[in-house]
Amino acid sequence: LKQLTKANDVSDIDPVYLPDGGIAFSATRQPKYCMCNRHIMANLYRMNADGSNITQIGISTLFEGHASILSDGRILYDRWEYVDRNFGDAQGLWTVNPDGTKHAVYYGNxxxxxxxxxxxxxxxxxxxxxxxxxxxxxxxxxxxxxxxxxxxxxxxxxxxxxxxxxxxxxxxxxxxxxxxxxxxxxxxxxxxxxxxxxxxxxxxxxxxxxxxxxxxxxxxxxxxxxxxxxxxEGTLSLFDPVVIEPRQKPNVIPAMRDHKNSKGIFYVQNVYEGTHMKGVEKGKAKYLRIVESPEKRTWTQGGWGGQGEQAPGVNWHSFETKRILGEVPIEADGSAHFEAPAMTYVYFQLLDEDKKMIQSMRSGTMLMPNETNGCIGCHEDRLSVPTPTPNTPMALRKAPAKISPWHDKAPVNFSFMEQVQPIFDKHCMSCHDFDKNDRNKLVLSRDMNPFFNAAYVNLYVKKLVTLVGGGPADIQQAYSWGAHASKLTGVIDGNHHNVKLSDREKETLYAWMDINGVYYPVYESAFDSTMAGRSPLHNHEINELGQLTGINFWALNNHGRNLTAQVAFDRPEESPCLDGIRADKVKYKRAVELIKQGRKRLKQTPRGDIEKDLIPCDRHKEQLRKYAERLSIEKQNNEAISKGLSIFDQE
Structure with a gap:
């Protein structure tokens, strides 16, 4: 018996021999956590038979495991992943080549x-x-x-x-x-x-x-x-039977990955070919948006009730943070061909000429360095063949396009507070601020509450956006959610009290709806054990505030609520929860003191509404340190492999 992997503080599981003599296995070497809970996930890795040159071959945001080998040499594995969909039915079978190229759905996604x-x-x-x-x-x-x-x-x-x-x-x-x-x-x-x-x-x-x-x-x-x-039958339970017998060696698939490279190439033959493209006329799709779904590197003890528990709260109902990498053109024949960063978990969206989403992928894909991969269309029938065409797709006649950064800026994690709220601040506050005489009014202020901010909560409670959230497993029809389906778009595009938004401001609001209405840019938080993993008030303070005001704040800690934002940390006296006790000077004074305490803590330790302002709690700092350490080790391993060297785990 010989131990092959020796890294500290990681788990290596489910090994299987590869046809080329290497070993594939799953590991927690890129430490990431379940988006709908708190437990650690694992990705696919491979190594040489002597334990050297361990390298990651899967980078989806949740779990990749239980690998076996098909007769053609591919790895068959089960993957748990969700992008803009329900967490619970998102575990299907996938395949991948032993070098990490050509990840493809097999059954059940x-x-x-x-x-x-x-x-x-x-x-x-x-x-x-x-x-x-x-x-x-x-x-x-x-x-x-x-x-x-x-x-x-x-x-x-x-x-x-x-x-x-x-x-x-x-x-x-x-x-x-x-x-x-x-x-x-x-x-x-x-x-x-x-x-x-x-x-x-x-x-x-x-x-x-x-x-x-x-x-x-x-x-x-x-x-x-x-x-x-x-x-x-044993004294205890029996599991994992294996037949020990000679068997035919599976096919060896030549490695295509180049460890010296940092990019790969995607292509789409014809975006109009798809099973759920009803009403999409040829020529309508002008751009392909590339969006990254980053991994969750930390977790909190407190949670928010999205469509599944978020720990911490991230969005109203869905689980993912988002980073818009940019856009590439779609040719007249529906083809696209472009460079993309390798080892990055991304998905694609079709956009029309106004940069509104037509269709979205709701799953993820990845490239290994130097890989070229593509598809026939958008949610095409996986058992179909491409429509015959006498010509090479137009995009493939050119060099691969480079991604045009969104708004000409380096990609950052999308933040409602940083990218959407300034538009409301500029154009909407003269009419859409707190009003003690009209609590039915739509409030679009930036005032933070224990969960998100006022504008964000109220847009959802007032049903101004139609988004898929943590939606169903079934593929959705084109135009069924996002900017095209939302009431807010009608306000943006119409003549609403002569408010004129710039094209960039409109595109920002469209994009926010199309990436499923996210709020927080990061999973890290300043507050670990409080309500939603985001509240600056301790739980006993939230309980006291509830007793004073008659508001059950714990009942508001979920996306099914029908009550608008009740706390305004930025302007405590504007908090609607105070309406019933304004005449009671003792209760009112104490309630305002509690809300002011929350404001003070948010200023001292920003919780993550804007990424650059975040001060993570101590445990999150340690988790981020460990993540960076493991990332550095993976980089060292790949550099050694690119030079033809052997590198082993350091104990």
Missing amino acids: NTKSPGGVLDARQIPGTETVVCTFAPCHDRPWGAIAIVDRRKGVDGVEPVQQIWPAKSIDLVKEGDLDSFKWLDHYYEDPYPVNENNFLVSRTIWYKPGGWMALDSKSGLYLLSRDGIEELLL
């Missing part, structure tokens, strides 16, 4: 049930895989399914057989946790041959139990002709 498609292995001699259909909120167990990707990449059609048989109905009509309610739970499938499979299956379990002693699993044989036989 837009399937609402099961919540997770896990632990897939190719069935020998076939083009099918066997895998686990699992719930989101439970252990990685559920049903065992055989999937034939030739029948589709989502839904029930590719499912050729499933154990238990009746659970096929859960694929048709279920949700993210439907596979939580089975008579028996299966996991860790291993194909013996085309017809027989070893699995771990519960012998008994305690309904609702999460702990190891709440169930017992044994080693079972499943057969396609109906056999389900217990082969072995």
Whole structure:
């Protein structure tokens, strides 16, 4: 027994031999955390057989794991990722070459049930895989399914057989946790041959139990002709069966990655080819916007109730911060061809001539250094072939375009307070400020509250924006959300009290809606354990303020609220929560004192509304230090590999 990886304070799991003699595995070496909770995630890595030259081959923002090898040499793995969509049904199967190039969806990325498609292995001699259909909120167990990707990449059609048989109905009509309610739970499938499979299956379990002693699993044989036989029961549960036998070596895919490079190339053949492009006339798409979805490097004890818990609060309902890298032109035939930064998790949006979004990707992709990758269109049928054309796409006849930075500035994480609020400050405050005589008025002021700021909360509560949030698994139709679908756009584009916005100001507001209405630019915060992980008031102070004012602030700590912003830290006396106690001098004085205390703390330690002003809490400083350290080690490894050297983990 020989230990190969020796890095401190990381976890290396799920190793598998590669056809070229290397080893792929998952690791927490780029420390990032679950956007809808607080636990650490992992990405795919590879190394030589002696443990040298460890390098990252996947950079999605959540989890990449349970790798196995297909006969053609690709890695098959399960990926948990979400961009502008629900967290719970976003675990599907993907493939990637052993050098990290050509990440591609395999099955289940837009399937609402099961919540997770896990632990897939190719069935020998076939083009099918066997895998686990699992719930989101439970252990990685559920049903065992055989999937034939030739029948589709989502839904029930590719499912050729499933154990238990009746659970096929859960694929048709279920949700993210439907596979939580089975008579028996299966996991860790291993194909013996085309017809027989070893699995771990519960012998008994305690309904609702999460702990190891709440169930017992044994080693079972499943057969396609109906056999389900217990082969072995141990004192404790048995998991992860493997057949030890000679097998044919998979194909070796030549490496294309160049560790000396920092860029790659994307192309799109025709953006008008897609399954959800209803109403999009050819010629309407003028630009392709490239947006980065950064990883979450820290977490807080306090959380906000978006469409899933955010720790800390980041946006009204969705989970991601965003960084607009810029735009590239779309040619008349719908093609695009451009350079993009490697090792960066990005997604794309189609824009019209006004820079309003037509369609959005709602998933992510990445390039390895020197990689060229592309697609047929926007959400094209994955089983289709490109529409025949006698000519090379126009964009591919030219050198790849360079991304034009958004607003001609270096990319920064999008901040509502820094980029959107100044527009309201300039044009709207004469009419849309706090008014004690009219609490139904739309308030667009910058006053901060325990969660966000007044304008941000009120735009959502008043339903002036139509956004997808942490939306459904299904691909959405073009024009269905964002600037084109929002009431706010009608105000911007109309003659609203003769307010005239510049083109740049309009584009900023369109972009904010199109990237799903984000607020905070970063996950780091000055306040770790307070309400939403953002409030400058301690929890006992929030409780006291609630008792004084009669407002249940904890009930407002979620996106389902229908009450507008109640606290104004910038101008405490303007806080609407004070309306009921203004005549009670004692209560009013104490409530104002509490709100002023929040204002004082926000000035001393800005919480992150504007990134450059942020003073992170001490624990976040340590997490950021560790992240930077791991990033430096990855850079050193890649530099050594580019020079033909060997480099090992330092203990």
